[in-house]
Amino acid sequence: MSLINRNTDYAIRALVQLAQKKGKVVAVAQLAKAEKMPQPFLRRIMQVLCQNGLVVSHQGKKGGFSLRKKPAEISLGEIARVFQGGVDISQCLFRNFGCHNRQNCFLRKRLKKIEKIVVSELERTNIASFLTER
Amino acid sequence: MSLINRNTDYAIRALVQLAQKKGKVVAVAQLAKAEKMPQPFLRRIMQVLCQNGLVVSHQGKKGGFSLRKKPAEISLGEIARVFQGGVDISQCLFRNFGCHNRQNCFLRKRLKKIEKIVVSELERTNIASFLTER
DNA sequence: ACATAATGATACTTTTTGGGTATCATATGA
DNA sequence: TCATATGATACCCAAAAAGTATCATTATGT
Numbered sequence: 001m002s003l004i005n006r007n008t009d010y011a012i013r014a015l016v017q018l019a020q021k022k023g024k025v026v027a028v029a030q031l032a033k034a035e036k037m038p039q040p041f042l043r044r045i046m047q048v049l050c051q052n053g054l055v056v057s058h059q060g061k062k063g064g065f066s067l068r069k070k071p072a073e074i075s076l077g078e079i080a081r082v083f084q085g086g087v088d089i090s091q092c093l094f095r096n097f098g099c100h101n102r103q104n105c106f107l108r109k110r111l112k113k114i115e116k117i118v119v120s121e122l123e124r125t126n127i128a129s130f131l132t133e134r
Numbered sequence: 135m136s137l138i139n140r141n142t143d144y145a146i147r148a149l150v151q152l153a154q155k156k157g158k159v160v161a162v163a164q165l166a167k168a169e170k171m172p173q174p175f176l177r178r179i180m181q182v183l184c185q186n187g188l189v190v191s192h193q194g195k196k197g198g199f200s201l202r203k204k205p206a207e208i209s210l211g212e213i214a215r216v217f218q219g220g221v222d223i224s225q226c227l228f229r230n231f232g233c234h235n236r237q238n239c240f241l242r243k244r245l246k247k248i249e250k251i252v253v254s255e256l257e258r259t260n261i262a263s264f265l266t267e268r
Numbered sequence: 269a270c271a272t273a274a275t276g277a278t279a280c281t282t283t284t285t286g287g288g289t290a291t292c293a294t295a296t297g298a
Numbered sequence: 299t300c301a302t303a304t305g306a307t308a309c310c311c312a313a314a315a316a317g318t319a320t321c322a323t324t325a326t327g328t
Contacts, residue, residue: 001135003223003245006316012241027274041317047276060325063274076244089137106264107146110210111137114255121248130240140287161303175288181305194296197303269328276323283316294305 003118004076007083010037011045012076016130018055019071027064045083052082071128080122087122089115137252138210141217144171145179146210150264152189153205161198179217186216205262214256221256223249 004012013035018026028046032039046065050057054074055065067074080087090111138146147169152160162180166173180199184191188208189199201208214221224245 001137001139001218001222002225003135003248005135009241016240029274038317040319043275044277044317050275057275058325059275059323061273062326063324065275084135088135091136106150107143110259110263114137114252117251117255118248121251125244129244139285163303172288174290177304178288178306184304191304192296193294193304195300195302196297197295199304271328272326274323274325277321279319281316281318283314285312285314287311287313289310290308292306294303296301296303298299298301 003087003089004080005084007045007048008076008080010035010042011049011079011083012127012130013037014042014046014065015049015054015067015071015074015079015127018065018067019127019131021066023066025058025062025064025066030064048082054079054082071131072126074127075123076125077119077122087115087119089118137221137223138214139218141179141182142210142214144169144176145183145213145217146261146264147171148176148180148199149183149188149201149205149208149213149261152199152201153261153265155200157200159192159196159198159200164198182216188213188216205265206260208261209257210259211253211256221249221253223252 014031014037017031017034018024028043029039031037031046032042046055046057049055050065054068056068057063057065077087090108092105092108148165148171151165151168152158162177163173165171165180166176180189180191183189184199188202190202191197191199211221224242226239226242
């Protein structure tokens with residue numbers, strides 16, 4: 001099990017690259033090549049990022065994508081929300097959906113607590129966090 | 135995505151039940167019924183718990199399983215380790231296994247950090263933690 | 269104008285994994 | 299000796315994740 005899936009992973013890497021280019025327009029082909037991501041897959045991811053207002057798309061020759069927000073304003077939490085509907089670490093696994101006593105489930109309570117911690121970590125980590133480290 | 139899978143989930147529920155029975159021998163059929171878990175599936179889970187020294191099996195008529203350790207000595211972390219090989223929240227999702235620079239992967243580092251927090255929470259939560267709450 | 273090189277939109281395929289069954293063998297208490 | 303429990307394994311199924319393919323549209327440079 002993993003906290004983030006590949007969509008999220010690739011999206012983060014692409015966004016970090018865009019951030020390094022300081023708002024310049026970069027084509028998917030370049031982004032994909034740099035981190036060895038499958039291009040058509042990344043293309044779809046960029047479209048979704050565009051639809052969700054994280055990047056701006058530029059059509060036509062010399063087109064590509066550029067950041068729409070400041071790196072510091074894009075958190076991992078937001079990206080995860082786009083591609084995974086957030087981080088739902090404590091989801092009920094019970095047979096046929098739904099524990100018979102969801103409200104009082106002892107296990108659920110405990111996992112929710114852990115989830116909160118994780119989510120807050122993801123919120124305070126943003127694209128800018130990664131710029132200096134590289 | 136979920137922190138624990140169903141094996142782990144069911145195992146926890148079964149162990150809590152056994153803890154409530156204070157070391158008495160309980161058949162899988164009973165355990166399964168109480169939490170509405172699929173019996174043959176739970177049976178396999180109990181076998182694994184037995185092989186890993188968490189419970190003792192008693193064969194034959196009037197057989198079943200009983201706790202081998204004190205509830206306080208069985209952590210969620212240990213159970214997760216048995217059924218999921220631990221909590222590997224920061225696993226590399228990169229194409230064909232392995233980032234090209236696993237050591238310096240900025241994303242991996244960050245996720246590892248979060249993973250540590252989660253694991254420590256799971257370690258300090260044990261079966262006894264759930265006994266009073268019910 | 270037009271070829272080229274980019275994204276838009278969408279449908280499809282493949283792979284992996286989680287979750288679950290089925291079955292036969294073995295042990296044991298009444 | 300029979301009923302009822304676990305031991306050990308092999309197998310199946312469905313859903314989700316990951317990735318591919320294709321055709322339409324838009325902009326640029328000549």
